[in-house]
Amino acid sequence: MIEYSSQPHYLVAVDCIVFGFDGAHLKILLVKRGLEPEINKWSLMGGFVGSNESPDDAANRVLKKMTGLEGVYLEQMQIYGEPNRDPIERTLSVGYFALIDIHKYENQLNDDYEAEWFLINERPKLIFDHDQMVADARKKLRYKASLHPILFEMLPKQFTLPQLQNLFEEVNDTKIDTRNFSRKITSTGLLIKLEEKDRSSSKKGAFYFKLDKKKYKADFQAFLNLIPNLKN
């Protein structure tokens, strides 16, 4: 008979891949690790799951502690549980990816932790299996974003169509035809055009849009299809 008492116990952690977008490029937020082993090396934001919290709770706690942000978009990805992934002691880690508005973060920076944004393709090597986690998170982000409008979570309240398209192109690592993108994104009914223009990027300026939050919540589970299937 199997009994609980004879079974091995493990540490359980969470690690968060935090994505942001600066208007042109996809970025990832990394921290200098504060404990041994591999202290002071770059790593994902993480921490152990406490006695009175679920892994989801723990991920939210870690994010709040290190970025000051609450209520960020957070999605469970998968568990990383190879027996020897942590050299000190067996630790299973639940991987999450988070999407945050990079501008909100800047105001709430917690300086106790050395955190820094890196361009997704120019990030330093990370500890343990964190590079694998980042690769998995990118894949999952791409997958999810091709079906649901999650990328808006990384945009400020006002954004332009060129910015939005940039973001889709970055995430999917592809170029999208401007006319077709505009048509598709408009037909979702998710965008509300504003009076104001962003003049910072061109003489003509690009109109700002905001998200129709009601429509966003209602349609979140509906499949969109924002990434074209290129034939040529």
Next chain:
Amino acid sequence: MIEYSSQPHYLVAVDCIVFGFDGAHLKILLVKRGLEPEINKWSLMGGFVGSNESPDDAANRVLKKMTGLEGVYLEQMQIYGEPNRDPIERTLSVGYFALIDIHKYENQLNDDYEAEWFLINERPKLIFDHDQMVADARKKLRYKASLHPILFEMLPKQFTLPQLQNLFEEVNDTKIDTRNFSRKITSTGLLIKLEEKDRSSSKKGAFYFKLDKKKYKADFQAFLNLIPNLKN
């Protein structure tokens, strides 16, 4: 400074939602639990993660032990980690869903475990949060199956179009127009029509098909779109 040694340790388990299809209805495989608490109550197939295996390894081991089957389709779903989900001791469980060909199983039944197939809608109440796991697994199955051809994993080597359509209808809890379904599924190129007919369900008989495995593997990650968006 946070140190490993001061952190709490937990039991880590896996639980598998095993789906099957009898040609007409979606089924789920349950076992009578073999340890306290809740001994002899119906539950999902599960077990603790051992010292030298990953959670994926553990899920495969449990499935093999209880069904005799190896290499079944197994997908990590999510982690269940509410602090009090297990009344004896804190246990985190990684939920998996498995898709198996119900006919293969029948040949390999391991009688040491009291396992039984239940119609998905006529299953007994399960222990702990296992009912929630089943609900989540159904949702995930539906989601994934609407995009990728995973349902073939539940069919025998030879199957008929009506059977295939039944399966899609069961999983999506909807009725599909025969002509449109046939057109779509044919256009995927995934099916190879055989000479033989299944005469068990009608006078006319229905042609058997088999899966084009090469095409299946190649197209697995490509998005299909097999479930229609009904307008009326």
Next chain:
DNA sequence: ATTATTAATTGTCAAAATGACATTTAATAA
């Protein structure tokens, strides 16, 4: 004042995919 420059914005058309819909066919039973 006119022109040049630059990025934003918008339109067309042919092809493909979709959804709605009913009849014909193959086999056995009566």
Next chain:
DNA sequence: TTATTAAATGTCATTTTGACAATTAATAAT
């Protein structure tokens, strides 16, 4: 020979898609 039953298949109008380039709005330069 006819009745019965489930399987298989076709049409058409609408919508969606992908490929493609010209126009517009604003500032900078002359």
